[in-house]
Amino acid sequence: MTATALTPGPVRGIAAGAPKRKISPERISASITLVVILVIAIQALVAIDISIPKMFESMDNAERFFIRVGGVTFPPLGELLYLTALTVGLVLCGTLLAAVLSVPVAILSASNTTPGPAWRWAGRFVGVLTRAVPDVVLAMVFVLMFSLGALPGIMAIGIHSVGMISKMFADAIEQVDEGPRLAIRAAGGTKTQEFVSGIFPQVMPSWVATVLHRNDINLRGSVILGYVGIIGLGREMSYAFKAMDYSLGMGYAIVIFALCVLMEVVSSSVRSVMLGHAPTGRGMGDRLVRRFGKKSPRETMANAVGFASPAQALVRPWTNARRRNVVWGITSVLVVIGSVVISDIQWRDFITFWGKVPAIAVQFWPPTFGSYEYGTMLDAMWKTIAIALAATFLTLLGSVVIGSLAARNVAPNGFIRSASRFILVVIRGIPEVILAIMLIVVTGLGGQAGTLALAICGVGLLGKLIADSSEEVNPGPERALTATGATRLQVFAGATFPQGVQSLIGHTFYLLDTNVRAATILGIVGGGGIGYYLLNAGQGSKYGVVTAIVLMILATVLVVEGLAMWMRRVFR
Amino acid sequence: MGHPQSLPLPATAGIERDRTVKVAFLTKLFGENKALDGVGFEAGRGELVVLLGRSGSGKSTLLRHLNGLEVPTSGQVQVLGEDLSSLTGSSLRRLRSRVGFIFQQFELVPSLTVLENVLTGSLAVVRGPRLGLFGYGKARRLTALEHLETVGLLQLAYQRADTLSGGQQQRVAIARALMQEPEILLADEPVASLDPESSDQVMNLIRDIARSKGLTVVCSLHQVDLALSWADRIVGLRHGKVVLNTLTENMTREEAMGIYGQVEVATITSEFQAIAEELDTPGHRERIARDLATAAATTRAGRKAP
Ligand SMILES: Nc1ncnc2c1ncn2[C@@H]1O[C@H](COP(=O)(O)OP(=O)(O)OP(=O)(O)O)[C@@H](O)[C@H]1O
Ligand SMILES: [Mg+2]
Numbered sequence: 001m002t003a004t005a006l007t008p009g010p011v012r013g014i015a016a017g018a019p020k021r022k023i024s025p026e027r028i029s030a031s032i033t034l035v036v037i038l039v040i041a042i043q044a045l046v047a048i049d050i051s052i053p054k055m056f057e058s059m060d061n062a063e064r065f066f067i068r069v070g071g072v073t074f075p076p077l078g079e080l081l082y083l084t085a086l087t088v089g090l091v092l093c094g095t096l097l098a099a100v101l102s103v104p105v106a107i108l109s110a111s112n113t114t115p116g117p118a119w120r121w122a123g124r125f126v127g128v129l130t131r132a133v134p135d136v137v138l139a140m141v142f143v144l145m146f147s148l149g150a151l152p153g154i155m156a157i158g159i160h161s162v163g164m165i166s167k168m169f170a171d172a173i174e175q176v177d178e179g180p181r182l183a184i185r186a187a188g189g190t191k192t193q194e195f196v197s198g199i200f201p202q203v204m205p206s207w208v209a210t211v212l213h214r215n216d217i218n219l220r221g222s223v224i225l226g227y228v229g230i231i232g233l234g235r236e237m238s239y240a241f242k243a244m245d246y247s248l249g250m251g252y253a254i255v256i257f258a259l260c261v262l263m264e265v266v267s268s269s270v271r272s273v274m275l276g277h278a279p280t281g282r283g284m285g286d287r288l289v290r291r292f293g294k295k296s297p298r299e300t301m302a303n304a305v306g307f308a309s310p311a312q313a314l315v316r317p318w319t320n321a322r323r324r325n326v327v328w329g330i331t332s333v334l335v336v337i338g339s340v341v342i343s344d345i346q347w348r349d350f351i352t353f354w355g356k357v358p359a360i361a362v363q364f365w366p367p368t369f370g371s372y373e374y375g376t377m378l379d380a381m382w383k384t385i386a387i388a389l390a391a392t393f394l395t396l397l398g399s400v401v402i403g404s405l406a407a408r409n410v411a412p413n414g415f416i417r418s419a420s421r422f423i424l425v426v427i428r429g430i431p432e433v434i435l436a437i438m439l440i441v442v443t444g445l446g447g448q449a450g451t452l453a454l455a456i457c458g459v460g461l462l463g464k465l466i467a468d469s470s471e472e473v474n475p476g477p478e479r480a481l482t483a484t485g486a487t488r489l490q491v492f493a494g495a496t497f498p499q500g501v502q503s504l505i506g507h508t509f510y511l512l513d514t515n516v517r518a519a520t521i522l523g524i525v526g527g528g529g530i531g532y533y534l535l536n537a538g539q540g541s542k543y544g545v546v547t548a549i550v551l552m553i554l555a556t557v558l559v560v561e562g563l564a565m566w567m568r569r570v571f572r
Numbered sequence: 573m574g575h576p577q578s579l580p581l582p583a584t585a586g587i588e589r590d591r592t593v594k595v596a597f598l599t600k601l602f603g604e605n606k607a608l609d610g611v612g613f614e615a616g617r618g619e620l621v622v623l624l625g626r627s628g629s630g631k632s633t634l635l636r637h638l639n640g641l642e643v644p645t646s647g648q649v650q651v652l653g654e655d656l657s658s659l660t661g662s663s664l665r666r667l668r669s670r671v672g673f674i675f676q677q678f679e680l681v682p683s684l685t686v687l688e689n690v691l692t693g694s695l696a697v698v699r700g701p702r703l704g705l706f707g708y709g710k711a712r713r714l715t716a717l718e719h720l721e722t723v724g725l726l727q728l729a730y731q732r733a734d735t736l737s738g739g740q741q742q743r744v745a746i747a748r749a750l751m752q753e754p755e756i757l758l759a760d761e762p763v764a765s766l767d768p769e770s771s772d773q774v775m776n777l778i779r780d781i782a783r784s785k786g787l788t789v790v791c792s793l794h795q796v797d798l799a800l801s802w803a804d805r806i807v808g809l810r811h812g813k814v815v816l817n818t819l820t821e822n823m824t825r826e827e828a829m830g831i832y833g834q835v836e837v838a839t840i841t842s843e844f845q846a847i848a849e850e851l852d853t854p855g856h857r858e859r860i861a862r863d864l865a866t867a868a869a870t871t872r873a874g875r876k877a878p
Binding site: 184186190193201205317 | 639665673677678696699702705713721730745748
């Protein structure tokens, strides 16, 4: 995990092509921090006690479980379809709300569009804050303020997603070509015109991709919103499990899993059509699209149109591209309208909402641990962190193996590479909450199941990143080692891995960052840790406790995020 | 008439109005670096002025001053009768809308259609943001299509800009500038990224437009031959100073090449400067400055001799 630990001294000399850096004091302290975190992670793993015998035991459990439950049942088809449409519609509305809210936040936070440094910090602060507060917590609050229905869920998703979407939007804005914008300024355009005509058309494709990507994430996350009363498949599943109807609960879980995979396919094809090029991603959806999607019909050359005069050219000819764009445009408008309709938004709530804010805000203040002991709460928080650390560590081990085998320049042969890539794709399709719930229900274990679920799902992400970045390493040192007669494994250990270690550290901390949030949420479904107390406090109307817990989570997330940023900067 | 003193006035006023670009004592510092050093030149209606000079001599910086994209460190820039330093905000934007600017890299929005790109030239007039073709109104779309016909690209109106060749993109950029109904056209190395054939096409287009509409064109170029065949007047820049300002008809190729001359001096100068920085004491500085002057003079003399 650390550059120093995994890079044998003599190899440094051979891997001369690898980027060299001066060892700065900051790098040394970062390395020490890394070692400390590693030790804590291993301790956490030991404490959580995931042992092989126990896992076999729980396998027996699983067998007995399925015999007892007697298979899986599904709800009636009509109900299932309605719930599915409702879930998708609600998530879509929430994501779109976030997309709209993100535009001003992104403009403020991007260095080339911000009106001033103070605005920039304000924009970034909003981004970090909305990202740090889990959507479950927002949903809990909004459930109190709105009539029951889709609105609390939409608002929770909408606000929480602003963090990620605005960050990606801002990154896209910072990467635009400044030329077209300069041309508009030179022609006497205003700042607004510079943005709308010079920048927006450039960032549009990446914005669409970001929003669709976030929509997938939100669909997975919507399961957990059901546990705090947001309507949809997630809530029905939580009811089923609460009523000990495990076979129905499992039925819902399977439907959600299928829905997530389906959504990935749909969003991938929408992306490819809207962006006007073949999908290049390696996701499951992208693969399917590439396989089944036919090549777009060749654009009719405009030369063939033949306008006789400018007046004639006023009527835009109906080329295939235009037809396709219009069809897709209308379809997306219909989908959005459909989502709003099916979510049955109580618009009046937006007016009554403000009246309720003061009364409810008072309930959330001051923060208190209520009847809980400080020790219990800190212990629970620590458990959540421990789960995240242990899961990240396990993921790292698994990913280095699978991810490396999935890289062209490491895999012993094409078959192993394809198989590993396929495993990664399948793992990425699994919503971690569903996996955790299944593990918990089946094995009856708490923290272990949560850790395992996070660890497994993490491999999908980290494994892919490792595979991609090892394929991108400079092949020079590898060739140098191969030329000296080194074995494949020696080449990997001596050249490929040391070069990839930098980005590996960055990716791992990114994973740890997301895992801390995910571990909190897993507690809500019984995965152990602080999430359990959060749910309890919410359901018991002890809102002061909710606030206290949220502040603890916020502090933890900010510390981890800061740490992650530092590590990414130092080991870049 | 009648009044004897008023006689010369109308004539001068006419010339004055004709001088659409007037630059005097223009100096621009980027930190320590003097990009422009006391530059002065004028350009009139219907005139095509070409700026020549080595890379880094200040051509782009000078052009960017002419529509207020750069602010002078000192000196005056007068464009279309207005002192640029007195303009801010909307008055500056109004002036910019009367000055078309053409870039080496065309600077079209790649994902928009050719027609939409041309229409962005009218943003200063329409006020407020516009998205899509229909936001601009039918009359403007027709005008844009007419400009596209002028540059010979009417058939490509609905193609994406990034599917066009470099020469075609530059012609789209010219149509975009025409959309502003400009009185002045500034072009910063408009053909530097184009092959010779497209270069001629683009230069031809620029000159025809300038002639037929009576525009002032100030255009920087790298190729002396292009400058000699298209320019009415050539202004040569070296190290931010004007070293030549002559009508093309009176000029020989050697004279034009002279703008680039004295490569050796430039090299020697920078070498001396490097040494000077190392031995940066007041006494040393003075002596080295003297040495520099002598060295430059000797080299000049040496080159003139054969
Ligand atoms: N924004 C800027 N900041 C700092 N220095 C600059 C800036 N723009 C130009 N310069 C400097 O001013 C000098 C003149 O640059 P300019 O771009 O005007 O030259 P040029 O004649 O257009 O060269 P080229 O033919 O390579 O385009 C150069 O030394 C350049 O480094
Ligand atoms: Mg230049």
